[in-house]
Amino acid sequence: DADVTQTPRNRITKTGKRIMLECSQTKGHDRMYWYRQDPGLGLRLIYYSFDVKDINKGEISDGYSVSRQAQAKFSLSLESAIPNQTALYFCATSDGDPLSNKQYFGPGTRLTVT
Amino acid sequence: GESVGLHLPTLSVQEGDNSIINCAYSNSASDYFIWYKQESGKGPQFIIDIRSNMDKRQGQRVTVLLNKTVKHLSLQIAATQPGDSAVYFCAENLAGGTSYGKLTFGQGTILTVHP
Numbered sequence: 001d002a003d004v005t006q007t008p009r010n011r012i013t014k015t016g017k018r019i020m021l022e023c024s025q026t027k028g029h030d031r032m033y034w035y036r037q038d039p040g041l042g043l044r045l046i047y048y049s050f051d052v053k054d055i056n057k058g059e060i061s062d063g064y065s066v067s068r069q070a071q072a073k074f075s076l077s078l079e080s081a082i083p084n085q086t087a088l089y090f091c092a093t094s095d096g097d098p099l100s101n102k103q104y105f106g107p108g109t110r111l112t113v114t
Numbered sequence: 115g116e117s118v119g120l121h122l123p124t125l126s127v128q129e130g131d132n133s134i135i136n137c138a139y140s141n142s143a144s145d146y147f148i149w150y151k152q153e154s155g156k157g158p159q160f161i162i163d164i165r166s167n168m169d170k171r172q173g174q175r176v177t178v179l180l181n182k183t184v185k186h187l188s189l190q191i192a193a194t195q196p197g198d199s200a201v202y203f204c205a206e207n208l209a210g211g212t213s214y215g216k217l218t219f220g221q222g223t224i225l226t227v228h229p
Binding site for chain 1: 158
């Protein structure tokens with residue numbers, strides 16, 4: 001979905017390096033999410049934010065941190081990358097309809113930690 | 115080292131056939147369900163959704179069926195085309211409690227359409 005963009009699309013980094021993945025959206029949604037996808041394991045929630053001042057840990061937040069710089073921007077950081085953080089990372093947004101929580105995904109970032 | 119994930123269920127069909135993809139969800143209190151399609155190298159795309167007060171909903175070439183008794187969701191694709199080849203997964207929403215604002219995703223099914 002072009003309304004949700006992620007940079008970079010691909011990244012190779014070395015163990016111990018700090019890296020940041022960025023997400024921007026033009027949908028005007030308050031809610032933003034970061035997921036990790038590993039082969040055969042589906043999408044797992046890392047962090048989510050309901051608005052600029054509200055950030056929550058997901059099921060696998062260890063080793064990650066986030067920053068909600070504005071309504072439209074939500075960044076994910078790996079403070080000290082390790083090889084088992086090699087995965088596909090997706091950002092998503094939602095308009096906050098409590099009866100649905102339909103989420104719209106970005107194109108993903110493929111991260112490789114060597 | 116690289117972790118070994120589970121093998122996803124797979125469905126292979128011929129072009130023009132109908133496809134049925136199944137999903138068992140976990141929470142009987144879930145009140146909204148979504149099907150997503152994920153093509154290789156892309157993010158998940160919304161296909162169709164259904165609320166728990168419905169049993170069936172139709173879209174363009176797709177139908178979602180919900181059986182709350184056995185907590186089962188299915189996606190039917192009519193006249194399957196090669197462009198339908200992708201991973202399909204369901205997601206459930208529970209509008210309350212600790213799951214508020216979060217979707218729970220299934221692991222997915224790989225659909226391969228042969229010309």
